[in-house]
């Protein structure tokens with residue numbers, strides 16, 4: 265079993281927000297100690313939202329070196345930044361406006377752009393410049409946070425979408441017909457899997473089947489493809505979401 269994969273099961277949604285905020289602090293402190301900066305890609309969704317609210321308060325907020333932190337987004341819905349469905353707005357309201365992060369350290373995806381393809385290419389350039397990658401190189405985020413969609417999507421990489429099989433580009437525009445806001449921008453798996461750490465946040469009984477499938481049939485669901493090539497993968501899940509995980513699965517996973 266892959267020793268870089270860790271499963272952490274906590275009691276409920278509140279404990280999950282606590283554990284996730286703690287894990288983000290740990291990643292930030294370690295990254296700044298090692299290379300004087302911390303780069304993180306945020307997720308959208310209700311579970312990440314609860315974590316950001318926790319991270320914005322004591323004792324977590326004081327523990328993050330915000331002036332050495334750079335924030336990016338794993339995905340964005342194609343709406344203006346002040347729209348109720350904007351991931352930027354959500355992160356801004358719950359976290360970024362509440363902590364001492366310099367405004368120029370926050371790189372949002374331009375969900376409001378007329379042409380999502382252009383916005384995706386622009387964000388790929390933003391990443392290349394922020395991470396100083398050469399042509400064809402991949403950004404190495406210190407941390408990519410991911411939620412788990414009911415259908416097994418991560419970021420905006422949906423089951424069956426060609427975007428989930430992208431191998432060259434780091435950011436793409438996608439059209440997910442079933443989603444409330446179908447047009448989206450997203451990091452691709454090459455970008456996600458180049459990260460030093462990937463942390464999944466999964467809460468609630470409605471995710472039990474999806475979580476089981478993601479952990480046991482790696483590769484069939486987009487969530488199973490998120491596996492850093494040279495980094496750690498941590499699943500932080502609550503008991504209601506973990507209720508279908510069998511002891512055979514749990515044993516090796518939580519080792």
Ligand code: 6PG
Nearest residue numbers: 308309310311411412413418419
């Ligand atoms: C988004 C996402 C998406 C989300 C999951 C989980 O913008 O919708 O980034 O991938 O993280 O759908 O969201 P919940 O925690 O709300 O289920």
